[in-house]
Amino acid sequence: HIITEGIIKNPACNLIAQNTTLGWVISGVVDNEDKERSKVINVLHAQVDKEDDILKRFWELEEQTSTKQILTPEEKACEEFYSLTTRRDESGRYIVRLPFRKENTLCISGNSRVIAEKRFKSLEKRLGNNKELKEKYVEVIQEYLSLGHMRPIAKDDMKKDKAFYLPHQAVVRDDKTTTKVRVVFNASQKNSNGVSLNDNLMVGPKLQADLRHTILRWRLYPIALVADIIKMYRQVRIAEGDAMFQRILWRDCPEKEIVDYELTTVTFGTASAPYQAVRTLHQVAFDEGDNYPLAKDKVLNCYYMDDLMTGCYEVDQGLEIYTQITELLGKGGFKLQKWNSNNQELIKEIKEMENEKDQGQLYINRTNKDIIYMDNIDKVKEISHEEVKEVEIKIDSTIKILGLTWNRSQDTFQYLVNLPPLTTAPATKRSIISNIARLFDPLGWIAPSIVLAKVFIQKLWLTGVSWDEELNVELVKEWIDYREQLSLLTDVRIPRWIGTTLNQKLELHGFSDASKTAYSAVIYLRTIDLEGKIHVTLIVAKTRVAPVKQISIPRLELCGAVLLSQLLIETANILSIPKDQIKAWTDSTVVLAWINDHPSRWKTFVANRTSEILTNMKASQWFHVSTKDNPADCASRGIPPKSLLTCDLWFSGPSFLKKDNISYNRPNNLDKLNVDLEECVKSYVTVVPNNSIFERYSTLKKLMKVVAYCRRFLKNNKIYRGMYLQKVELDAALECCIRQTQKEIFTKEYTQLQDKGYLQIKSSVLKSLCPYLDNKGIIRVRGRLEKAQLSEQTKHPIVLPRCSPVTRLIIVDAHVKTLHGGLQLMIIFLRTAYWIIGIRNLAKHHIYKCVKCAKQRANINNQFMGSLPSVRCTPARPFLHSGVDYAGPINLRTTKGRGHRSYKGYICLFICMVTRALHLEVVSDMNTQAFLAAFRRFVSRRRHCAKLWSDNGTTFVGAARELQELVSIQPSIAEHLESNGTEWHFIPPHSPNFGGLWEAGVKSTKFHLKRVIGDSTLTFEEMTTLLTQVEACLNSRPMSVIHVAGPGEALPLTPGHFLIGEPLLNIPDNQFESSGLNHLSRWQFVQRMVQSFWKRWSNEYLSNLMNRYKWSCQVPEPSVGDIVLIKEDNLPPSRWMLGRILHKHPGSDNITRVVTVRTKSNTIKRPTSKICILPIT
Known part of the structure; x- marks a missing residue:
């Protein structure tokens, strides 16, 4: 339909x-052909070395610290992915998967071949215009094909939608004499969806070792040994399923058809390539290293990317390293080349072994002073061993201006300063910073000269000049003087070997210093051989420019000490030197004082840094050195390159390090230096204890008697001895107490009234009262009622403060004398003799605290109305959740006519908690059997009842005896019901508001019975009939507000709709026996009608239960331990029982509405609406 x-x-x-x-x-x-709707725009992006990028790399190298790497969630996922998916082929070569961030990658849904094809055709045009470039480019691609690193794609596989094509281009390296042309694959090229392959790949954690650490380990060995891996990335294969994400387009001639290829190895240019290559190198060591323990350590610790920098103590050990590393890496398909060493014998042996294996040879760059560049891609011509003089360590093949040169014959490091020649162009911030950023000093060996460049950069920033704005004459002159000396740094020679041998004693000595422009740290290694010879070598140094915000020199010295402690621990770990062989030196006695005391004594700046220092090292490892012997002073103040060449203090360390016995000095009285002590702010609060005798008494009468007896004793009055206290004595005692109170509270006012007779203190609370002292020394009010016909005591009342024990006792006494009178009566009574400051609040407070008054008030607070239980607002069939209550007793006659006798009967009311439908039963008694019989009749007609709620207290209307009997039988009834699957719940005792639903049902039932029966007595049968009619009337009542219904509108919803589908008092409908509705349609109609009832129940009835028509404010909750009165409806408050709250029973909204109270006889539960909290603490 x-x-x-x-x-x-x-x-x-x-x-x-x-x-x-x-x-x-x-x-x-419709046409099912894919149509290209998007427009592809080609953009040529040239990657150049920006000045800010070079500067960023410069500062990253300068700021390197040895902190433990914490893997990000993505890096952990990448590592786990590698471990789960990496496998090896038959030859032992490793096969890895591309680590996609998600399984359904975004890059596979776009079109990348069209973009790659356009880029390739653009490349063809470039190659067509340069014949030499094209020949070399074709040669590289042919090498890929011949080595199996690239393969053509079958036509069936070309239709794969998930494939991704990588554009490629030629990169010309003029600084290379061999591999001038490289093929670069661009995995960052975005497809038609704007997503690239690299966008979807996890980069992985950084695994390559720190360059500084690698060089430091390399310096330990007298015999150096270097090599690199041939085509390291391309020795790791990509899994068959992932090769389609590395497709390229190629043809060597424009006349031929373009062919699709797949790169089958890890491709340089993909985001994950560095991680996969280095991780695989480590995996070879993990898998095969047990058989090659010496090589395993070298692979894990002595490689920087593909360059091996290690060494040995003997030639045989070097040959063993060569053999093990060659075999170990060969297990994974890696081959090494360009072996070199400073030892002629070792390199000759390796050369012979290489020739025997017919493997890689040594190569040389003849055009650059016989320097060999250790690059795993370059191929240069073979030469004899004798021609090799120097080997350059290239850190990053893209940073062609940075390098550190190792002179093999001298076994020393030397610097390359490749700066562009000076021009007549004006000097700008851009050009100067571009030159400074090219200085490469990873281990800080020329730090005294480099720090001058750092300070100069700070000066440029402070001037505020723009990048291309010409500098002033002074800055230009300073820069030119410094730049002209930079070329002299090429004459610096640093020994590669630091003089370490086996069985030597090694000590690390670090020095720190600071100036107003910078602070520094430098470390020297002191070695003592078996013959006692001492050798001192510069190891590493680090400098920092002082902050722009000026701080004191001692604090800068402390920053230098922090830098030194970090550098010492890092170096000691690399060189495997015990911590107890570390010594730290500073020329600042203030810093030593800070370090030798607990950090909590100092201000935050000092405390944080001393705490870090003491975490790294002990205070006993710090010593004092004079400024003239402190080599760190050279780096903190800076030395021009010309002067640095002759600075023995910097390159060789202080002379005392070369002595047999070093004097470890510490200044005396370090504990007496109090620079930068932590400011300790102390607050003092003066508390005057209230030891007044007046606090000891609870009534004014008792206080007056005690004071009167004391006065009698002091006067030794024999006249009144043995007699009871006279009124005169009691009045004098009260006046004494009042006078003492006024002196304590109104001290200033009392003194001024004594001295001057009038008050001049404008801020005094007594100013408006015009106080004066009477002849007894008591402050009284001089008001405006001098001529009134009142007593002198009323016209001039005594002034009393609000916060005094005497005032409190006078108010208590007045409350008792007025027979617990109200507020106005107490004020009028007190005003006849006293003027109490703030009398209204004091009197009101006492009335509230009076227990007797509280008992008579019996204030009962109804707690905030709670939310409806779930059974009241969740749809369920009628009477599945019900409440039960008894009404009555009612008189029933035994027979009709005269001569009958009557007996008591009861009405058992069942009400549905959801629809408010009623079911009424007549019961002849209140015992267990009568209720069970009524309950069976109820469930037989209304179906099973899952949960049943009832009262548990005085809600039953009847005699006390019958009530107690019903309460006693309820547990047995509940047990019977639970055995039949009905769960009985009791509301708290004496809590009719918890059962308001059935209370309202009882009220409605009585409403009809009183008007129909009156004083008549019905038989059981007649009462049953009448109750059934009453039940029909009550179940036909509207459940919500009645609106005038127009023609065709639905009638108000009633409980009868949920019982029979309409109100029980409706007129019968016409017969529809001849209607054509089949059984299924009729069933569907009935179901739709029922569902509409429930929909109307939610819209019309349930929404009316939203409001809280009373108890809408939350009142203070009772506390455990409060003394309460337990309300009894038939007794006056004065006869209510006392109790103490033991437990609170908060509801789901955390509001307490029921408490457990302990009385003198038992423990009971009561709602908070049935207890009155007394003001007793």
């Missing part, structure tokens, strides 16, 4: 529009 009348045909496009109950539906045959 979905399709309806209405159809539209369009022969031109073979489409048909069909009308349905859901709307118009279009169907037909």
Whole structure:
């Protein structure tokens, strides 16, 4: 029945529009060919070395610290992915998967071949214009094919939608004499969806070792040994399923057809390539290293990317390293080349072994002073061993201006300063920073000269000049003087070997210093051989520019000490030197004082840094050195390159390090230096204890008697001895207490009244009262009632403060004398003799605290109305969740006519908690059997009841004896019901508001019975009939507000709708026996009608239960331990029982409405609306 009348045909496009109950539906045959709707725009992006990029790399190298790497969640996922998916082929070579961030990658849904094809055709045009470039480019691609690193794609595989094509281009390296042309694959090229392959790949954690650490380990060995891996990336294969993401297009001639290829190895240019290559190198060591323990350590610790920098103590050990590393890496398909060493014998042996294996040879760059560049891609001509003089360590093949040169014959490091020649162009911040950023000093060996460049950069920033703005004459002159000396740094020679041998004693000595421009740290290694010879070598140094915000020199010295402690621990770990062989030196006695005391003594700046220092090292490892012997002073102040060449203090360390016995000095009285002590702010609060005797008494009468007896004793009055206290004595005692109180509280006022007779203190609370002292020394009010016909005591009342024990006792006494009078009566009574400051609040407070008054008030607070239980607002069939209550007693007659006798009967009311439908039963007694019989009649007609709620207290209307009997039988009834699957719940005792639903049902039932029966007595049968009619009336009442219904509108919803589908008092409908509805349609109609009832129940009835028509404010909750009165409806408050709250029972909203109270006889539960909290603490 979905399709309806209405159809539209369009022969031109073979489409048909069909009308349905859901709307118009279009169907037909459409063109299934993919059409390229997006426009592809080619953008040429040239990657150049920006000045800010070079500067960033410069600062990253300068700021390197040895902190433990914490893997990000993505890096952990990448590592786990590698471990789960990496495998090896038959030859032992490793096969890895591309680590996609998600399984359904975004890059596979776009078109990348069209972009790659356009890029390739653009490359062809470039190659066509340069014949030499084309020949070399074709040669590289042919090498890929011949080595199996690239393969053509079968036609069946070319239709894969998930494939990704990588554009490639030629990169010309003029600084290379061999591999001038490289093929670069661009995995960052975005496809038609704007997503690249690299966008979807995890980069992985950084695994390559720190360059500084690698060089430091290399310096340990007298015999150096270097090599690199041939085509390291391309020795790791990519899994068959992932090769389609590395497709390229190629043809060596424009006349040929373009062929699709797949790169089958890890490709340089993909985001994950560095991680996969280095991780695989480590995996070879993990898998095969047990058989090659010496090589395993070298592979894990002595490689920087593909360059091996290690060494040995003897030639045989070097040959063993060569053999093990060659075999170990060969297990994974890696081959090494360009072996070199400073030892002639070792390199000759390796050369012979290489020739025997017919493997890689040594190569040389003849055009650059016989320097060999250790690059795993370059191929240069073979030479004899004698021609090799120097080997350059290239850190990053893209940073062609940075390098550190190792002179093999001298076994020393030397610097390359490749700066562009000076021009006549004006000096700008851009040009100067571009030159400074090219200085390469990873281990800080020329730090005294480099720090001058750092300070100069800070000066440039402070001037505020723009990047291309010409500098002032002074800055230009300073820069030119410094730049001209930079070329002299090429004459610096640093020994590669630091003089370490086996069985030597090694000590690390670090020095720190600071100036107003920078602070520094430098470390020297002191070695003592078996013959006692001492050798001192510069190891590493680090400098920092002082912050722009000026801080004191001692604090900068402390920053230098922190830098030194970090550098010492890092170096000691690399060189495997015990911590107890570390010594730290500073020329600042203030820093030593800070370090030798607990950090908590100092201000935050000092405390944080001393805490870090003491975490790294012990205070006993710090010593004092004079400024002239402190080599760190050279780096903190800076030395021009010209002077650095002759600075022995910097390159060789202080002279005392070369002595047999070093004097470890510490200044005396370090504990007496109090620079930068932590400021300790102390607050003092003066508390005057109230030890007044007046606090000891609870009534004014008792206080007066005690004071009177004391006065009698002091006066030794024999006249009144043995007699009871006279009124005169009691009045004098009260006046004494009042006078003492006024002196304590109104001290300033009392003194001024004594001295001057009048008050001049404007801020005094007594100013408006015009106080004066009477002849007894008591402050009284001089008001405006001098001429009134009142007593002198009333015209001039005594002034009393609000916060005094005497005032409190006078108010208590007045409350008792007025027979617990109200507020106005107490104020009038007190005003006849006293003027109490703030009398209204004091009197009101006492009345509230009076227990007797509280008992008579018996204030009962109804707690905030709680939310409806779930059974009240969740749809369920009628009477599945019900409440039960008794009404009565009612008189029933035994027979009709005269001569009958009556007996008591009861009405048992069952009410549905959801629909408020009622079920009424007449019961003849209140015992267990009578209730069970009524309950069976109820469930037989209304189906099973899952949960039943009832009262548990005085809600039963009847005699006390019958009530107690019903309460006693309820547990046995509940047990019977639970055995039949009905769960009985009791509301708290004496809590009719918890059972308001059935209380309202009882009220409605009585409403009809009183008007129908009156004083008549009915038989059991007649009462049953009448209750059934009353039940029908009550179940026909509207459940919500009645609105005037127009013709055709639905009648108000009643409980009868949920019982029989309509109100029980409705007029019968016409007969529909001849209607054509089948059984299924009739069942569907009934179900739809029931569902509409529940929909109306939610919309019309449930929404009316939203409001809280009373108890809408939350009142203070009772506390455990409060003394309460337990309300009894039939007794006055004065006879209510006392109790103490033991437990609170908060509801789901955390508001307490029921408490457990302990009385003198038992423990009971009561709602908070049935207790009165007394003001007793």
